[in-house]
Amino acid sequence: MRFAIKLLASRTYPFLDSDALVERQARDTLFRMPDGSFLLHLSNDEATHEDRLVRIGSRAALIWVNANPEEFGIEWQ
Numbered sequence: 001m002r003f004a005i006k007l008l009a010s011r012t013y014p015f016l017d018s019d020a021l022v023e024r025q026a027r028d029t030l031f032r033m034p035d036g037s038f039l040l041h042l043s044n045d046e047a048t049h050e051d052r053l054v055r056i057g058s059r060a061a062l063i064w065v066n067a068n069p070e071e072f073g074i075e076w077q
Contacts, residue, residue: 004034005031005034006031006032007029007031008030008032008038008061008065009029009030009065010028010029010030012026012027013025013028013069015044024044024045025044025045026042026043026044026045027043027044028040028041028042028064029041029043030061030064030065038056038057038060038061039054039055039056040055040056040061040064041053
């Protein structure tokens with residue numbers, strides 16, 4: 001039996017590091033799991049190595065895919 005996740009979308013966007021007051025890059029990646037659920041991987045740049053995995057539903061995945069650039073990164077809050 002084979003279980004594979006599928007990459008659906010990925011985006012990179014700048015954010016302001018509030019501690020260092022410098023611009024850094026973040027990457028969000030959306031995957032579809034074999035059971036039909038969605039997994040969102042949130043990662044900021046190499047300087048801090050902070051990653052998060054968030055399991056989201058289909059409605060949240062659709063909202064994430066259709067987000068405007070000014071809404072990127074809202075999942076970090």
